[in-house]
Amino acid sequence: MDKAAETPSPKRLVSSTQLGSLRSSLGNDGRSVLLAVHDYPDPDALASALAFQVLAGSWGVSAIIAHGGGMGRPENKALVKALSIELTRFEDIPNLTEYRGAMFLDTQPGAKNQSLPPSVRTLAVVDHHRLGADSVRFNSDPVTGQPFYADIRLDVGSSSTLALGYLEAAEIVPDARLATALFLGVKTDTANLMRDARMPDILAYTRLLPLADLPLAAEIISPPLGREHFRFLDDALRHAVIYGHSLVADCGAITSPDMISLVSDEFIKARDVRYALAHGAHGGRLYLSLRAKPPQEDATRVLLKTIRGAGRGGGHNLSAGGFMNPGRDLPGCAAVMLERFLAVTGAKTAVPTPLLGLPTVQ
Ligand SMILES: [Mn+2]
Numbered sequence: 001m002d003k004a005a006e007t008p009s010p011k012r013l014v015s016s017t018q019l020g021s022l023r024s025s026l027g028n029d030g031r032s033v034l035l036a037v038h039d040y041p042d043p044d045a046l047a048s049a050l051a052f053q054v055l056a057g058s059w060g061v062s063a064i065i066a067h068g069g070g071m072g073r074p075e076n077k078a079l080v081k082a083l084s085i086e087l088t089r090f091e092d093i094p095n096l097t098e099y100r101g102a103m104f105l106d107t108q109p110g111a112k113n114q115s116l117p118p119s120v121r122t123l124a125v126v127d128h129h130r131l132g133a134d135s136v137r138f139n140s141d142p143v144t145g146q147p148f149y150a151d152i153r154l155d156v157g158s159s160s161t162l163a164l165g166y167l168e169a170a171e172i173v174p175d176a177r178l179a180t181a182l183f184l185g186v187k188t189d190t191a192n193l194m195r196d197a198r199m200p201d202i203l204a205y206t207r208l209l210p211l212a213d214l215p216l217a218a219e220i221i222s223p224p225l226g227r228e229h230f231r232f233l234d235d236a237l238r239h240a241v242i243y244g245h246s247l248v249a250d251c252g253a254i255t256s257p258d259m260i261s262l263v264s265d266e267f268i269k270a271r272d273v274r275y276a277l278a279h280g281a282h283g284g285r286l287y288l289s290l291r292a293k294p295p296q297e298d299a300t301r302v303l304l305k306t307i308r309g310a311g312r313g314g315g316h317n318l319s320a321g322g323f324m325n326p327g328r329d330l331p332g333c334a335a336v337m338l339e340r341f342l343a344v345t346g347a348k349t350a351v352p353t354p355l356l357g358l359p360t361v362q
Helices: 016-026 043-058 074-082 159-169 176-189 199-208 214-221 227-238 257-267 299-307 330-344
Strands: 033-037 063-067 087-089 101-105 122-127 149-152 240-243 246-253 275-282 285-292 311-315 319-324 352-354
Touching: 016 122, 016 149, 016 159, 033 043, 043 063, 043 074, 043 101, 043 159, 043 176, 074 176, 074 214, 122 159, 159 176, 159 199, 176 199, 176 214, 227 240, 227 246, 227 257, 246 257, 246 330, 257 275, 257 285, 257 319, 275 299, 275 330, 285 299, 285 311, 285 330, 299 311, 299 319, 299 330
Parallel strands: 033 063, 033 101, 063 087, 101 122, 122 149, 246 275
Antiparallel strands: 240 246, 240 352, 275 285, 285 319, 311 319
16 A cells, blocks of 8 residues: 555545655556456446546546456446446457556456456556455566555455545546446445445445436446346356355356356345355356355455465455366366365355255245
8 A cells, every 4th residue: 555645634535645646657658558457347347447547537648448358247237338438358459568557446466357468567556455365565566666556455345435535636526427337336346335335435425426327327237137147046046055154156157257246146145144155167267256244254264265276366354256277177176165165164064955945934
């Protein structure tokens, strides 16, 4: 985290010193900047990138939002479409070195959930994720040694909260489009302020509320769903097994890694379930999405212990995600993963019960 000489007032999330440091990091030599978000970007990643695109634009710096992977969750696709967010995939950029460098949003250099080639210089990072061994412990590019601006706050529930802090420091009031995006970013990352939300998130939410286009936000958050969506959920329901207080849902082969968070989000609601883990195979990896229910607040620890040595992951207190590299033995990897997860969550000796096999109570 950047140690600002000036302490922001309690209502100011970002000081003018921090804003100035970011501005000089992005520079203004006529070259564009890449706003790099994590693969399979979610509303928080997209909204914060949009905010920094506006902020950079106010400094005369042009920036494009770029990412790896695709997009599966219907509401993520709806956000991009409804707000006309222009996205470029890293692989579609012919010459990455034409850009001055990258600002990472909702992810970090070295994190394995983003696939920007490391040859691109890091200019800045704004994020709120706790990562395993990947966490940025330095403020300089590992390849070039050049310093960059880093603002990584584990005590904030969304990158959109931080992005709004930067806009406010620059005295920019977001228009309805940007406010709608940021509102949805805070809302989805904190599950309506009920998951890993802190006071800055609550303040950001209430500031964005009157500025956002709420009917449009409602449309984005509940887009029309095709039958394949329900088939996917049906399959996940049939494969969900409860072991004591831990639920595991095998989603099989998935079309996009972000789909499994739909399942973990939903299944953590099950009575007496304290951890809900959804997993699915995509592109030779076994993806995991974990949700925890208070008083359990160790989702990232549980996830990292589950995948240890076999992949990468990161997250927050109540939600975490990552992947394992199964090599040629996907079933073997899934079995190891399950064994570790049950051991870490204290469910090793629990008798497995299918979620749909539970008796209906009351
Ligand atoms: Mn986020």
